[in-house]
Amino acid sequence: MPAERDQSANPTGRQKSCARCVRSKRRCDLTQPSCLRCVRQHFTCSYPPRPTHNLTLVPEDDSPMPDGNIDSAASALDMSLIRGLQETPVNSRQDTCLLDFDLNAGLESVGFLHDLLNTSPMPEIEQREGSLVRSTHIRQARSTRLPQVKACEWELTPASYARISYAIDRMKEAPATMVLENQTPWSHPLLYEDCMPRVLQEAHATCALYLARNETNSAFFARHVIDRVKEVTSSPPPTAPVDILARAHALILYQVMQAFSGDLQLYAHVGPTFPHLEESIYALYTTLQEAEDPPYPALLSLYPAATAREVWCAFILRESSQRTLLTLCQFLVLLHLLQGRSYCVNHAAVTSKITTSAHLWHASSTIEFASAWNEKRHFLVADLDFTEVLEGAGPEDIDVFGRMILVTILGRDDMLGWFAERGGVF
Structure with missing residues (x-):
């Protein structure tokens, strides 16, 4: 662990990649104040505190999602098909080195969308004692939830x-x-x-x-x-x-x-x-x-x-x-x-x-x-x-x-x- 990173922001003692690398499923070098990848691509680098892993009951949110244009609809597809969660309930691999999808500014919309959509309507797959079980009513804490299917107006360029x-x-x-x-x-x-x-x-x-x-x-x-x-x-x-x-x-x-x-x-x-x-x-x-x-x-x-x-x-x-x-x-x-x-x-x-x-x-x-x-x-x-x-x-x-x-x-x-x-x- 780099000397400049203490455990005050990470009470569990486990090193946490920066938010950008976590979202993109890229390996983070953990350099402070900005990791090398964020510096190269001119991103704002931040190290969020480790999210709570306790499962909590979260009420369904039926409020409509704010309208907005997405420069690249494929950005949402990247998030859905590739990135998934910052912390996934099954086979979580935060440092899995996937292809870097932060190739253009349009992908900035992915982070915005991830913050807007914060509950999951589909039964989630979770791991319990080495086997897969269904969880239809439990919703995870905000930082670990899958996005819910929400209607919005997207412009497909x-x-x-x-x-x-x-x-x-x-x-x-x-x-x-x-x-x-x-x-x-x-x-x-x-x-x-x-x-x-x-x-x-x-x-x-x-x-x-x-x-x-x-x-x-x-x-x-x-x-x-x-x-x-x-x-x-x-x-x-x-x-x-x-x-x-x-x-x-x-x-x-x-x-x-x-x-x-x-x-x-x-x-x-x-x-x-x-x-x-x-x-x-x-x-x-x-x-x-x-x-x-x-x-x-x-x-x-x-x-x-x-x-x-x-x-x-x-x-x-x-x-x-x-x-x-x-x-x-x-x-x-x-x-x-x-x-x-x-x-x-x-x-x-x-x-x-x-x-x-x-x-x-x-x-x-x-x-x-x-x-x-x-x-x-x-x-x-x-x-x-x-x-x-x-x-x-x-x-x-x-x-x-x-x-x-x-x-x-x-x-x-x-x-x-x-x-x-x-x-x-x-």
């Missing part, structure tokens, strides 16, 4: 919309790719090769109807979708990992059709579906936490191919689960953002590890997968830290899912520049 439009466009395409290619950017084409659960079979058939809808059958299609969603949401939650994943995939597809079909009757059911997407986030997160990481070897033998086949199957299931968890978080944030609302996902839900390798994801056979595993670089991304990817990957390594996340985080222009600098086309 062209740059802001470009930052989120790529992910939205890929989500809009999901019903078509599911029907024509049996895949989405978050669901591997061979995931349900042996058996597709019925809940996804129904969603798959509904996607086919979605592609064939017209003025004549639009009313029938709307009733069909509404009935299917009611059927899914009224059924008991599944417990098997594959069934949990299939239910999440079905809900995403239904929500895409409800949100982007242009049918007002369907759009009216977007909001009521949010709690069920949140339940899928919790279920998938719990499943991934309880499952052991597959024993991935450094090299895979091409012959005999049994081990390579086993690793490939494990990769397909786990990677699809990890991508789906992150997609659910991103989708909820985007939908709330387009409705002029802020939404914050518990940080623990976006710490799932994902693999960045188009070669592994697009492999169509065991031998092709094993060859890509042995010969191509693949990057394991944790906490959405793409630093190693941006430094060591090439354009051919980034698949559609990776582009969805990176454009949302960095912006379209930066990704266009990154691809061009390396001789690729975005």
Whole structure:
């Protein structure tokens, strides 16, 4: 601990990073009066006293949020998808070195928004004696609470919309790719090769109807979708990992059709579906936490191919689960953002590890997968830290899912520049 920092402002004795570094999830060098990062970027550096961790009951605040323009709507998305809390109730990593998102003055609005929104309407995930439990009524103290979904008037500038439009466009395409290619950017084409659960079979058939809808059958299609969603949401939650994943995939597809079909009757059911997407986030997160990481070897033998086949199957299931968890978080944030609302996902839900390798994801056979595993670089991304990817990957390594996340985080222009600098086309 630096000599100039005593424990008078920190009674627990634990060193506290400055407020700016905590909010950006960056490692703070703890220099007084201003840390090096704040000096370099001309920020006001402050070391707040350690917040109280005791859980308290906080009444719901139904007062409207003050109107205001946000220079970059993606700033709110950064906060919701990446930053989470200054102190998170699960897997808190205050010094996790994520990418630095304080790249422009527009991100100053994130701190303002964080102060305005101070309660959480969604059930939070907390850790108790090593296991995850639900907390539906307890709200945390002000300094540790998630923002509540609140209505406000945000102006989506062209740059802001470009930052989120790529992910939205890929989500809009999901019903078509599911029907024509049996895949989405978050669901591997061979995931349900042996058996597709019925809940996804129904969603798959509904996607086919979605592609064939017209003025004549639009009313029938709307009733069909509404009935299917009611059927899914009224059924008991599944417990098997594959069934949990299939239910999440079905809900995403239904929500895409409800949100982007242009049918007002369907759009009216977007909001009521949010709690069920949140339940899928919790279920998938719990499943991934309880499952052991597959024993991935450094090299895979091409012959005999049994081990390579086993690793490939494990990769397909786990990677699809990890991508789906992150997609659910991103989708909820985007939908709330387009409705002029802020939404914050518990940080623990976006710490799932994902693999960045188009070669592994697009492999169509065991031998092709094993060859890509042995010969191509693949990057394991944790906490959405793409630093190693941006430094060591090439354009051919980034698949559609990776582009969805990176454009949302960095912006379209930066990704266009990154691809061009390396001789690729975005």
